[in-house]
Amino acid sequence: MNRVHIKTYGCQMNERDSEAVAAMLRARGYRIVPSEDDCDILLLNTCSVRDAAEQKAIGKAGYAAARKRREPDFVLGILGCMAQNRGADLLERLPDVDLIVGTQKFHRVPDYLDNLRAAREAGIPIAEAIVETGSEEGSQNTIRDHMEGPGRRVCAFVSIQQGCDMNCTFCIVPRTRGDERSRPMEDIVRECEELAGRGVREVTLLGQIVTSYGRRDHPREAGASPFVQLLERVHEIPGIERIRFTSPHPRGFRRDLTEAFSRLPKLGEHVHLPVQSGSDSILRAMNRPYSRERYLEIVRMLKAAQPAMAFSTDIIVGFPGETDEDFERTRTLCEEVDYDMAYVFKYSVRTGTPAATMPGQVPEAVRERRNQALLEVLRAGSLRRSTSLVGAVQEVLVEGPDKTGMRLSGRTRANRAVVFEGPGRLAGSLAAVAITDASVSTLYGSLVPAGAGLQSAACPASL
Numbered sequence: 001m002n003r004v005h006i007k008t009y010g011c012q013m014n015e016r017d018s019e020a021v022a023a024m025l026r027a028r029g030y031r032i033v034p035s036e037d038d039c040d041i042l043l044l045n046t047c048s049v050r051d052a053a054e055q056k057a058i059g060k061a062g063y064a065a066a067r068k069r070r071e072p073d074f075v076l077g078i079l080g081c082m083a084q085n086r087g088a089d090l091l092e093r094l095p096d097v098d099l100i101v102g103t104q105k106f107h108r109v110p111d112y113l114d115n116l117r118a119a120r121e122a123g124i125p126i127a128e129a130i131v132e133t134g135s136e137e138g139s140q141n142t143i144r145d146h147m148e149g150p151g152r153r154v155c156a157f158v159s160i161q162q163g164c165d166m167n168c169t170f171c172i173v174p175r176t177r178g179d180e181r182s183r184p185m186e187d188i189v190r191e192c193e194e195l196a197g198r199g200v201r202e203v204t205l206l207g208q209i210v211t212s213y214g215r216r217d218h219p220r221e222a223g224a225s226p227f228v229q230l231l232e233r234v235h236e237i238p239g240i241e242r243i244r245f246t247s248p249h250p251r252g253f254r255r256d257l258t259e260a261f262s263r264l265p266k267l268g269e270h271v272h273l274p275v276q277s278g279s280d281s282i283l284r285a286m287n288r289p290y291s292r293e294r295y296l297e298i299v300r301m302l303k304a305a306q307p308a309m310a311f312s313t314d315i316i317v318g319f320p321g322e323t324d325e326d327f328e329r330t331r332t333l334c335e336e337v338d339y340d341m342a343y344v345f346k347y348s349v350r351t352g353t354p355a356a357t358m359p360g361q362v363p364e365a366v367r368e369r370r371n372q373a374l375l376e377v378l379r380a381g382s383l384r385r386s387t388s389l390v391g392a393v394q395e396v397l398v399e400g401p402d403k404t405g406m407r408l409s410g411r412t413r414a415n416r417a418v419v420f421e422g423p424g425r426l427a428g429s430l431a432a433v434a435i436t437d438a439s440v441s442t443l444y445g446s447l448v449p450a451g452a453g454l455q456s457a458a459c460p461a462s463l
């Protein structure tokens with residue numbers, strides 16, 4: 001009765017939280033199983049950022065609850081953002097749930113499950129669900145355990161900060177994740193060092209607003225924000241070849257950070273820079289404290305630091321009050337930046353946020369039309385950008401076999417997926433791959449034999 005399956009919805013932070021819960025449960029003797037059909041305990045780690053994400057998890061929980069009625073010992077838990085956002089109210093829709101645990105109490109999950117199991121084994125009937133959605137001092141420091149899995153892991157997520165104080169008017173995150181809290185820099189550096197020792201070559205530093213990292217705990221030093229100081233520290237760790245981070249806020253992109261991209265080669269040539277809208281009046285209504293022009297200036301500064309810089313972004317279409325002209329500004333901004341990739345979201349009303357009650361809510365049909373129009377622009381841009389790489393040699397961090405298991409997959413410095421043929425032992429190493437073909441999101445290529453690698457490709461004089 002100790003087989004646990006964790007199903008994760010939403011962002012990388014949720015994936016990281018699930019992984020940490022899994023590691024804690026394993027340490028207590030639970031088994032983490034890959035299939036929900038074979039589990040005794042099903043934990044749904046949920047997302048609240050859009051209504052669709054909540055509905056998916058509620059649907060799944062309803063389905064699992066039916067199993068619970070057949071098998072009374074089956075345990076069903078809802079964790080994370082939706083648990084935090086809705087708390088005990090979830091029991092009205094889902095009366096059979098055993099456990100509701102919010103975002104600051106993940107580390108308590110093993111205790112709660114132990115208690116449930118002990119009660120079951122003693123034959124004590126459990127009348128009420130456990131609901132735990134309080135805040136907890138220091139909870140940002142509890143997501144630190146990683147799973148020791150079979151095989152070598154090349155990329156890992158590292159949580160550096162939790163919560164957000166920006167109050168974008170569309171966003172539920174301040175409510176689901178709480179106030180901004182940062183982990184101590186030493187703890188993060190130690191975690192990255194341990195990961196490097198276990199074969200990890202790429203770390204992605206995670207937080208809701210990573211560019212604000214440590215702003216209350218560390219002073220700026222020689223013009224460098226605490227976030228840039230952290231990047232410098234992680235950059236020094238031998239074995240770590242690449243450092244990525246998500247999500248930053250444009251507000252945090254001052255010169256110290258844009259220049260870090262020319263100073264710190266492990267940062268590669270990719271930035272995920274959420275813009276949300278290309279219209280100044282919509283940005284104001286969203287409480288995003290930058291203008292279209294300031295955003296484009298950051299893009300120019302980053303392109304100056306790294307001419308090959310690739311950008312990805314998050315965009316919301318159909319925010320309340322968005323006119324055709326506002327949308328047109330978003331469209332032209334996309335063309336101007338020339339994104340590699342973008343996540344486009346139709347605005348979703350989040351109860352309790354300021355935008356939910358703003359006038360000028362945009363009809364679904366219009367939101368859908370703008371969504372499709374933008375996706376088309378972005379798709380064409382992505383294809384153009386990937387096709388432009390055909391014929392080039394790229395430095396690829398090899399992650400392991402691709403989906404089919406027949407070839408290898410990895411990513412370029414600009415975070416493009418690459419699929420190519422090669423021996424499995426290359427996992428975890430940097431390989432030179434000559435790009436021969438491209439689709440919207442993936443590059444295909446062939447391995448450049450060692451010795452004829454990047455250096456000779458870049459220095460024809462040495463051939």
Ligand code: 5AD
Nearest residue numbers: 170171274314315345346347348350
């Ligand atoms: N509706 C649609 N998209 C949203 N996002 C956040 N809140 C909403 C909402 N209410 C998007 C933003 C954010 C990403 C994680 O989700 O683009 O950057």
